[in-house]
Amino acid sequence: MAEDKSPEEQMNNLAVNDDDDVVDPWNVSGKSETGIDYDKLIKRFGSSKIDDEVIQRFEKVTGKKAHHLLRRGIFFSHRDIHSILNLVEAGKKFYLYTGRGPSSDSMHLGHMIPFMFTKWLQDVFDVPLIIQLTDDEKVLWRDIKVEQARQMAHTNAKDIIAVGFSPENTFIFNDLDFIGQCPAFYQNMLRIQKCVTFNQVKGIFGFGDSDVIGKITFPSIEAAPAFSTSFPFIFDNKVVPCLVPCAIDQDPYFRMTRDVAARLKMPKPALLHSSFLPALQGAQHKMSASDPNASIFLNDTAKQIKNKINKYAFSGGQATVDEHREKGGNTEVDISYKYLTFFLEDDQRLAEIKKSYESGEMLTGELKKIAVDTVTPVITDYQARRALVTDDVMQDFFRIRRIKF
Incomplete structure (x- = not known):
């Protein structure tokens, strides 16, 4: 199994050569007309390929046929998925966490892929799901006012709910409203912030000296939901492992989170990475x-x-x-x-x-x-x-x- 890269190695996770595909949380573009070279990306990011053995183990543990997105390699990469499957076999629980950065009034078909698969995971494992809407991220990265971002978060939440989630085992929140209501969440943000240096966060995410200071601290906000103690009203301050299904461009956040987890004596979040639904004009870009x-x-x-x-x-x-x-x-x-x-x-x-x-x-x-x-x-x-x-x-x-x- 591939090991997580150190913070120093993470500083080289962006495109390092002219012929490299660009894949980061804000930019995705491939050099080939066939699209992103995902095998090369696995090596660059230091994750593990979802192979036939992983798929067969999914089917053995769940007793169900693997989802077609898993069978066809659309979810193609993972970090520590065997640790989650081991928990299930031992009769223990975990929770799911995924999210969306609202940037438009309506989501598109590509945004649906992680949520469609997350719904399947929630159903086959019968576990709770937490969905974060990072409206604060869009205020920091785009020319969007706080009020606009909150509105888009609410609209996108309705889009996500329509995938078929139930309020019985799903909690959705937007950062701009929730963080001020949950002290435990903010406290974990601070714990995370103390573990990551300015130099590391610049290297992992490519921040420059002219970026606003909010960008430097934002990764701690996306990391915090991966720790169950951020939600005492759900988990009663119990330490519960987390599985994050997401597109591969979000992986830098969770490489950082996994490095921090050990220092906070929390379980590292496991991940399942999806490829991108390509744009209509060609596979070099995502929708x-x-x-x-x-x-x-x-x-x-x-x-x-x-x-x-x-x-x-x-x-x-x-x-x-x-x-x-x-x-x-x-x-x-x-x-x-x-x-x-x-x-x-x-x-x-x-x-x-x-x-x-x-x-x-x-x-x-x-x-x-x-x-x-x-x-x-x-x-x-x-x-x-x-x-x-x-x-x-x-x-x-x-x-x-x-x-x-």
Whole structure:
């Protein structure tokens, strides 16, 4: 198993060569048209690959077939997942923690991936879930006022709830409101801040001398939910291990957190890392809320989804029909096919589509239609659930209370 890199080694986690992919909490871009080289990223970050052995162990411990996002390598990397599976086998509990930095009024399809998988984890392990909305982060990094950030946090919370979470075992909070209400959370923030030097945090996150001071302390806020003592109203100050499902770009926060955990005599959080849902224009970039033509939003209509995929989804097909029939399409770069790997659950059907497209039997237009027909019901079903999430429903999740544990 890969070991965590030391704070000094973490200082080199950003792109170090011109041919490196850029993956950090604020920037993601690949050098190849096939997208991010995730195997290379595992080596650079010092995590461990989710291989067949890990997947088989998941299935043995849970007694259920692994989620398709796990089977297909979309969740591809981990830190200490075996420690969590050992706990389950011993009849002990853990909790889940994930989050979202609200930066738009509506989330897009890419934002859904960690939450979809987290919902599966919560269901198969029957454990509590804590979701942090880092609205304070967006105030610090973007030209967004506090009031705007709070509003986006509340709107995004409704988007997240519509994934299917229950208030019985899920607690959601936004930093701008919660931190002042929970002394234990702020106290853990301070404990974390005392363990990380200014030089280390600059190296891990690439901060510069002209960055505002709030950025320097923010990592302690994202780290604090990984310690159960931050939530005494849920865990009664018991030390409970934590599992964090998140996109790989958030890993620097938790490399820091795991280093701090040992010094605070707390268990290191385990992690499961997802790859990125690529932008419509190509796999070099992830879907972004800042570009409406690069993303499929959760409030897009069926017509908008169809138009976006047909017009913007990068094709791995050939220039002409005859050439495509002869050479076949390239699923390594075709965005419609990549979306099917995320949202088409039928493994056999996916394999048939891959074979047909790569042989040239299936044309790009046909593949795009399958992508439209697959993604659209995911969004429309979601929108039906989202319509039921009122302000009162949202407040149930935000209420400081004991949840099922």
